[in-house]
Amino acid sequence: MPYKEKEIERLFYSIGEVAEMFNVKTSLIRYWEKEFDIIRPKKNKKGNRLFTKADIDNFHLIFHLVKERGMTLKGAKKKIKENKDDTEKNFEIVKSLKEIKQLLLEARDSI
Secondary structure, eight states: OOOOOOOOOOSOBOHHHHHHHHTOOHHHHHHHHHHOTTOOOEEOTTOOEEBOHHHHHHHHHHHIIIIISOOOHHHHHHHHHHHHHHHHHHHHHHHHHHHHHHHHHHHHHHO
8 A cells, every 4th residue: 555645734824824815915914814703823933923723714704705695795704793603604614615616617618
């Protein structure tokens, strides 16, 4: 049986890496950090922000509500505050459906 190396998940990501993941500027990441309580990056001695996987998952949720669904920041805050669990479940469902759609499109194109 061949050796398969496991992917190592990092504990922390820099603000530049997070901005690149979402194809946004670092200023937007800093702004959302101030606006949303659910994002709490650690800071090192130099003051650099270090984002965890949980922070990135929260950014995904905010990005989905604000950029993809077109909600205002006030509306997104209210939705997360009132019912974060349902909002996360809906986001996961939408994400799964997009992945399935992509797989079906790839299958159709290969026929």
